[in-house]
Amino acid sequence: MSVTVLLFASYADALGASSLSLDLPAGATVGDVLAELMSRPGADRLPPSPLMAVNQRYASADSPVRSGDEVAVIPPVAGG
Amino acid sequence: MSQFVSPIGELVDRTIDPGALLSRVSSPSNGALIVFVGVVREVNEGRDVTGIEYSAYEPMAARELQAIADEAGARFATPHVAIEHRLGELALEDASVGIAVGHAHRGAAYEASRWIIEELKRRVPIWKREHYTDGTREWVDPASRSAQPASP
Numbered sequence: 001m002s003v004t005v006l007l008f009a010s011y012a013d014a015l016g017a018s019s020l021s022l023d024l025p026a027g028a029t030v031g032d033v034l035a036e037l038m039s040r041p042g043a044d045r046l047p048p049s050p051l052m053a054v055n056q057r058y059a060s061a062d063s064p065v066r067s068g069d070e071v072a073v074i075p076p077v078a079g080g
Numbered sequence: 081m082s083q084f085v086s087p088i089g090e091l092v093d094r095t096i097d098p099g100a101l102l103s104r105v106s107s108p109s110n111g112a113l114i115v116f117v118g119v120v121r122e123v124n125e126g127r128d129v130t131g132i133e134y135s136a137y138e139p140m141a142a143r144e145l146q147a148i149a150d151e152a153g154a155r156f157a158t159p160h161v162a163i164e165h166r167l168g169e170l171a172l173e174d175a176s177v178g179i180a181v182g183h184a185h186r187g188a189a190y191e192a193s194r195w196i197i198e199e200l201k202r203r204v205p206i207w208k209r210e211h212y213t214d215g216t217r218e219w220v221d222p223a224s225r226s227a228q229p230a231s232p
Contacts, residue, residue: 006137008135008137008205008207009135009207009209009219010207010219010221013219053137053140053205056137056139056140056143057140058203072137072140072205074137074205075207075219075221076221076222076223076224077201077202077203077204077205077206077207077222078201078206078207078208078219078220078221078222079134079136079141079165079176079177079200079201079204079205079206079207079208080118080165080176080177080197080200080201080206
């Protein structure tokens with residue numbers, strides 16, 4: 001199955017992309033998405049456990065992902 | 081005309097007008113109106129700042145801003161909450177965030193205003209890149225900085 005991974009700010013700079021499409025086995029979790037992402041060049045500049053969101057809601061590593069989901073990797077937020 | 085009032089939290093790409101925000105929370109039931117404005121400051125962590133570029137995961141940031149407005153309304157028992165966060169390139173003294181609260185009493189209005197800015201800084205997916213006088217730019221990570229509380 002395919003999921004869209006969104007990257008922002010310093011994380012987009014590190015990976016050289018603001019959006020990626022990843023292929024994962026059925027039953028994959030947010031943690032699996034992150035593990036796949038961490039194999040990409042530049043991912044060594046990300047922390048080991050960044051904040052993650054699925055379909056615009058914060059999600060934990062064991063949350064399931066489904067085909068077509070939008071998974072976001074959220075750098076430290078700095079609003080205000 | 082409906083008189084229904086509900087909390088508002090939104091992203092904007094224009095100047096934040098504190099007077100307009102206050103007018104959105106004005107009501108004969110309120111004895112106190114509070115407006116908080118966060119602005120771009122010229123020095124941060126000892127570096128000379130010339131401006132800040134704000135970006136966001138826009139649909140999620142808009143959702144979180146609205147959720148914070150709704151939660152503040154429920155927590156402090158007032159529908160008169162208006163939050164605006166600006167995105168894009170801001171110059172020194174430009175307002176990046178405006179928070180207006182109207183309440184029957186000042187204590188709850190102050191508390192709600194403070195609660196909202198702290199929640200916003202904790203959970204809304206917005207990022208800022210500071211521009212410095214030497215021409216460099218850096219993403220700001222509030223958690224990596226000194227023990228001083230980060231100011232908006």
